Amino acid sequence: MPRHSSRAARPVLDEVDLDIVAALHVAPRVPIAALAEVLEIPTSTAARRLARMQDERLLQVVGRFAWELITSSNPFELWITSAPGRSRAVLTELLRIPDVQFVLHTSGPADLYVNLFPLLGSDHEQLLTETIPGIPGIRATDSRMILEPAKVGQSWRFRRLDAERTAALEGHASGTSGPPVRDLRDLSDLEFRTMRLLGRNGRITAAEVGRTLGVSASTAARAIRLLVSSGAVSPRVEVQPELLGFPLNAIVTIDVRPRDVRGALDALAAHPNVRLLSTVTGSAPVSLAGVFEGPGALATFVRDDLGALPGVRSVQSVAGLRLERRYWIDRDGPRLGDQVQDVLRLPDSTR
Structure with a gap:
């Protein structure tokens, strides 16, 4: 997808748009009528604003797949x-x-920070010793295994709404209440195909x-309920942080000293600026990705x-x-780009 000209008008989200984005961070699958009621705006306004942000590639609700699956x-x-x-x-x-899930152009000795998620069949x-180091122009790579996540992207919230509205939205949040799915091969063909659809559109009905898929709505609802309640799919909001x-x-x-990790x-x-937090290999066991209002906010954090x-x-x-890619969605300045296809796969199946 071609990049927009840097001279093009930068999109701006107004107060109503920002309220909708904040609400979707709490309850990504909240029905439009309930969303409008909580935010005290007409249902038609909520529907129109959400559709506009999606059409203009400013916001997308996708489904996060449990990475172990x-x-x-x-x-x-x-x-x-990289070489100069x-x-x-x-x-x-x-x-x-x-398999490249996240890419950030950075300042410092390394110019690219990447999260690599080796997919099934990879x-x-x-990837670590041949494919990526073999890319022309790469001078050095330093890899560290992510041992355990302590906070993942869909847990981050855009903290804008008051406690009363947040509590009302939490009643529409998709929590995990059922037994986990241990292996994709445990899913039926319908459930697997539904999982793929949820990955592309976390608000699909x-x-x-x-x-x-050519099934009844009640059958589809059962498949969605199983996938979401088990944590196999977790709806999440994607929007460029700069717009917020x-x-x-x-x-x-x-x-950090081991006893204090x-x-x-x-x-x-629990920190509002931390989006992603993990225990990793290497001399520094804690790694995080954060978003900040500017250099001063980062200085205060450090x-x-x-x-x-x-x-x-x-x-x-x-x-x-x-930011070039996050959660397999490429970025086009303040807008969202293409979503990487075939992240959900079975190495021994044609599904």
Whole structure:
């Protein structure tokens, strides 16, 4: 998809738009009528505003797949150093790899920060030792296995609504209440195909699934309910952080004494600027991705918030220059680009 000219008018979300985005962070599948009631706006306004943001590629609700169901190994963080002048060419090749889930152009010694999720049917060793290092223009790579997530992207909320409205929306949130799906092969063909549809559109209705797959709405509703309640699919909002007042993306790695890692993770998971938080291999066991209002907010986070955590021995941070891909959706400036296809796959099946 071609990039928009930097001279083009930058989209702006108004107060009603921002309220809708904040509400969808709490309850991505909330019905339009309920959304309008909570926000105290006409149903037609809520429907029209949401449709406009989706049509203009400013917002998309997708389904996050439980990563243990779709990957052949744990994910990895990659710090990639390109030869001078080759960063854009390296990026182009990286974005061709479907296992690349997240890419951020960064300042600092490494110019690209990547999250690699080896998908079913992919060989993580080949990706790490041949495919990616073999891209022309790459001078060095540093990979670290993500051992365990403490906070994932769909847990982040755009904190704008008051407690009363948030509580009302939480009644429409899709929680996990059923037993987990352990293996994609445990799903029926209908459930697997429904999972694929939810991945593309986290707000798809049972009626829409039924029409697409040729089953009744009640049958489709049961499939959706199983997938969402089991956590196999978690609806999540995708929108560029800059549209919400967070133009600065940052990656921070923290060296914490082993006995203090758990406390640091608990504190950081509750921090409003932290989107993604993990325990990783390497000399600094805690890694996070955050969004900030600007350099001053990042400085406060590093100096005051991290400085107050027990056991922190050192901190390294890099500022993001441009977000290129997040959760398999490419970015086009402030707009969302194409979604990577065939992330959901079975290596031994034609489904």
